[in-house]
Amino acid sequence: MIRFVLQRLVQAATVLIVVALLAFVMFRYAGDPVAQMVSQDTTFEDRAALREAMGLNDPLPVQFAEFVVRVVHGNFGLSYQMGQPVAGLLADRLPASIELSLVAFSIALLVGVPMGVYAGLRPNGWISRLFLIVSLAGISLPTFFIGIMLILVFGVELSIFPTFGRGETVDLGGWTTGLLTFSGWHSIILPAITLGLFQMTFIMRLVRAEMLEVLRTDYIKFARARGIDNGRINFRYALRNTLVPVMTIAGLQLGSIIAFGIVTESVFQWPGIGLLFLQAISTVDIPVMSTYLLLVAVIFVSINLIVDILYFLVDPRLRISDKR
Numbered sequence: 378m379i380r381f382v383l384q385r386l387v388q389a390a391t392v393l394i395v396v397a398l399l400a401f402v403m404f405r406y407a408g409d410p411v412a413q414m415v416s417q418d419t420t421f422e423d424r425a426a427l428r429e430a431m432g433l434n435d436p437l438p439v440q441f442a443e444f445v446v447r448v449v450h451g452n453f454g455l456s457y458q459m460g461q462p463v464a465g466l467l468a469d470r471l472p473a474s475i476e477l478s479l480v481a482f483s484i485a486l487l488v489g490v491p492m493g494v495y496a497g498l499r500p501n502g503w504i505s506r507l508f509l510i511v512s513l514a515g516i517s518l519p520t521f522f523i524g525i526m527l528i529l530v531f532g533v534e535l536s537i538f539p540t541f542g543r544g545e546t547v548d549l550g551g552w553t554t555g556l557l558t559f560s561g562w563h564s565i566i567l568p569a570i571t572l573g574l575f576q577m578t579f580i581m582r583l584v585r586a587e588m589l590e591v592l593r594t595d596y597i598k599f600a601r602a603r604g605i606d607n608g609r610i611n612f613r614y615a616l617r618n619t620l621v622p623v624m625t626i627a628g629l630q631l632g633s634i635i636a637f638g639i640v641t642e643s644v645f646q647w648p649g650i651g652l653l654f655l656q657a658i659s660t661v662d663i664p665v666m667s668t669y670l671l672l673v674a675v676i677f678v679s680i681n682l683i684v685d686i687l688y689f690l691v692d693p694r695l696r697i698s699d700k701r
Contacts, residue, residue: 385685389678394445396674400667401444448671454664458657463668467650472553473543474642474649478635480556480565481573486627489577490620493584497619498611500589508581515578524571524644531567538567541646568645572638576630583626587619621688628684629677636673 435443447453453463492512496505515523532540544564546553555561591597592615600610639651646652650669657665 382686385682389682392678393671393674396671397445397448398441400670401441453668453671456657456665457662458660459662463664466653466665467668467672468551469553470648470650470653473555473647474635474638474651476554476556477565477568477572477642477647477649478631478638480569481571481638482576482627482631482634483573484569485573485576485580485630489580490584490623492577493581494588494611494616494619496581496585497588497592500585505585508585512578512581515574516582520571520575520640521644523574524568524641527567527571528644539564540567543648568641568647571644572634572641576634579630580623580627584619584623587622588615591615591618625684625688628680628687632677632680635676 451464453467455461456463456466459466492508496508499505528540531537542564543555544560544562545558546555546561547557555565592611597610597615600614601607637651638647638649639655641647642649642651643655650672653665654669656662657669
């Protein structure tokens with residue numbers, strides 16, 4: 378177990394170093410930082426002094442080492458447009474993105490897994506075929522189109538849900554949440570459904586395919602021949618083995634939801650890190666862009682590491698191969 382975790386930690390550190398190098402290249406070559414921080418009236422001498430103070434005249438290896446040290450200490454620089462520390466900007470908006478992602482992921486799991494199990498147990502039923510049609514639509518339709526249609530129907534025509542914003546929030550001391558207020562839950566429903574619809578349909582189709590494959594295996598046939606109850610076979614043996622690969626994919630999908638909820642946050646004007654990233658692109662705010670890249674890498678690496686450890690604990694074949 379320890380050897381397995383150490384191997385994954387080394388791989389995670391390697392990935393983070395590579396991403397840090399990409400973020401440094403973006404920070405160094407995607408525009409001149411000095412030109413974006415000063416006005417047109419700034420003299421050449423002042424520009425040169427600022428460049429020297431920022432260390433832009435140092436050799437590239439030295440600049441990269443200093444960049445890594447600053448990132449490790451949580452210093453991501455100042456936003457060119459807002460003039461505030463990037464770490465503070467992300468800390469203010471990260472709770473909104475995480476809450477939206479967790480609610481969307483919960484919807485995807487709580488709806489997608491039962492739909493997939495039912496479609497796997499009754500593949501020829503009309504309800505199963507309806508689930509497949511819904512899943513095909515969920516995978517094919519763009520996220521922004523789904524969001525706009527939900528806004529049009531439930532926000533404009535029926536006036537049931539708000540069409541933008543996060544609603545009322547509660548400050549818990551460093552973490553703002555809207556899940557403790559009715560307005561917050563009212564505001565998160567439409568963006569959560571929009572963000573989780575693709576993941577829900579993806580999980581449903583994956584569970585269905587795994588269930589169909591597991592139900593055709595020899596040990597399931599042997600269990601039926603022994604007269605074991607169908608409910609026990611389907612939900613204790615088949616579903617348990619189905620959820621092993623599903624758990625791996627679902628973990629990666631959670632990282633995708635957190636990192637790539639940009640379109641949903643833009644459509645609903647959700648005050649998360651995705652909307653901040655879009656605003657940074659429009660204004661070429663390189664510190665925000667590079668920090669977002671690092672944050673996405675940390676999220677993916679952390680979730681992938683947790684999923685690998687859970688996979689190791691659930692699947693006995695990995696433990697046997699590790700001992701060998």
